[in-house]
Amino acid sequence: MTGAGGQTVRQHNLALLMRLICDFAPATRVELAERAGLTKVTVTNLVAELVDAGLVHDLGVTQRGGPGRPASRVAPDPLGPVGIGLQVEVDHVAGCVVDLSGRVRRRELRRADIRRLSPAEGVRAARPVLRRLFDHATTAGQLVAGIGVSVPALFTRDRDGQPLVRAVPALGWGDVDVRGLVAAELDAIGALGVGVRVGGSVRFAAQAECGGDGAVLYVGGEAEVGAVLAGGGAGHRGEPGSLGHVPVRPGGRGCPCGRTGCLDRYAGRAAMAEAARLPETALPRLLSGTEPFAERVFEGDAAAGRAAAEAARTLADALAAPLAVLDPAAIVLGGRLAALGEVVLEPLGDRLAEQHTCPPLHAGRLGPDAALRGAAWSVLADVVADPLGWFEKP
Ligand SMILES: [Zn+2]
Known part of the structure; x- marks a missing residue:
């Protein structure tokens, strides 16, 4: 299909299949076609695109049963892009790497009395944690889709409706640009062009x-x-x-x-x-x-x-x-x-x-790392919601 309309349908169907693969993995192409209401041929072509983009992994034939030829199953690729979660708390900074299957691949922790620090110093305390998490992803050959930063903050909105931290009472911080501070830390460790999203710890825990x-x-x-x-x-x-x-x-x-x-x-x-x-x-x-x-x-x-x-x-x-x-x-x-x-x-x-x-x-x-996992998954949720946007990213 060509033209803007065709592009939109393809984009929509890729997102639908990616969502279904995340929710029902491992799944055969026939099962996916039934759930998506698409033809088997369409599903086969779209799944091939997702496999080529490194988002989906073909597990091969994993079980027999029922009549006919055994079919191979697909699942989110655990070696695909990862999300990093970061949390700044009263007495520590914690982080994790989560893959597309939702598994935590790495956890990092650094003790620090954050309440005694200014916001810039408090976020700087996260630098070694971020560096180790990025090193882990890079060594495994995995792209970092972005960073979700969980803070127990009160939020307001900017003119574009984006959430802005108004205060972090638990840390004694007032109006502070947490996103900008984390972005500066990423520059400092050479992780350029990685998106940062800041969200409330309760929101992230709820999503997880x-x-x-x-x-x-x-x-x-x-x-x-x-x-x-x-x-x-x-x-x-x-x-x-x-x-x-x-x-x-x-x-x-x-x-x-x-x-x-x-x-x-x-x-x-x-x-x-x-x-x-x-x-x-x-x-x-x-x-x-x-x-x-x-x-x-x-x-x-x-x-x-x-x-x-x-x-x-x-x-x-x-x-x-x-x-x-x-x-x-x-x-x-x-x-x-x-x-x-x-x-x-x-x-x-x-x-x-x-x-x-x-x-x-x-x-x-x-458990207690629900917010951290939710923060990491929040950036992967964007990849799942728009796989085409991810693999056509420059
Ligand atoms: Zn109060």
């Missing part, structure tokens, strides 16, 4: 947790609490405001964002650590899946238990309005609050049950 489901309200966060509508095609609406800075106790505890009574001062990591007289840290949870606060709760510490119960109550109060307006099919609780288990889930479920609108509540499946 709820990618394929129907529209659900994802509630999560590590440093602070946030919520976004996720899944069911809801994942591309930009950055939400942070639920963590919604006032739940007007005139209550003071917040680094400048207001009082924010949810984050009751259900955020810093406030809960303070209530249990523990230092705020992010690292233990990333390394082992648990944190000192959670251990105190599980040991039956009264102050920590009260803090967890208050977190659940204030969270339920903060969710009343979004639940009433959005009426989601389910609520998925992820992030560190989910890791506290029944201590949070039970009072949260009870309090939510008192609301007029209360969909089922589930705990998330992914």
Whole structure:
């Protein structure tokens, strides 16, 4: 097919097949043709293009069964382009490399007390992490499709509607050009022309947790609490405001964002650590899946238990309005609050049950690196959404 219209159909069909191959791999061309509503010949030609572009891998005949000739199956090429995820937290910088099959191929971590650093110094602390991740990708002969940077930030929008970081309360940063700072670090390590996208850690974790489901309200966060509508095609609406800075106790505890009574001062990591007289840290949870606060709760510490119960109550109060307006099919609780288990889930479920609108509540499946994986996958999602744009890129 020729002309602009033909190009659009080809572009659309390549994207459709790439999506189906990601979701249903390993799949035969006949299965893909059925799902896509295309002829087998069209699918065979388009899959050949995706294989040539290094996005799809032909696994050959992997299983027999059923009548007729055994057919070969295709899957996303694990040696194709990779996405890099980066996360800047209170006490560390972490990064990972994710391939098109969604597997984490490499993790890197550097301890640093980021809250004591300026934004430029804080992002500079990420340089060795970025260098090691790029070295890993280059040694494996893989192209880096881009970098997703996860920050527990409050966002505003620029004139083109692109999300801009307005503040990162957990790090004590105000208005800061995180994208520009990361781009400068990439220049410094010679990684030229690699795109950088900055997003909220809750958004990225939600995309990793709820990618394929129907529209659900994802509630999560590590440093602070946030919520976004996720899944069911809801994942591309930009950055939400942070639920963590919604006032739940007007005139209550003071917040680094400048207001009082924010949810984050009751259900955020810093406030809960303070209530249990523990230092705020992010690292233990990333390394082992648990944190000192959670251990105190599980040991039956009264102050920590009260803090967890208050977190659940204030969270339920903060969710009343979004639940009433959005009426989601389910609520998925992820992030560190989910890791506290029944201590949070039970009072949260009870309090939510008192609301007029209360969909089922589930705990998330992914661990503390959900945001990091979501950040890395976000750049690969662009490749999947437009394979032609990727392989025709100069
Ligand atoms: Zn606040």
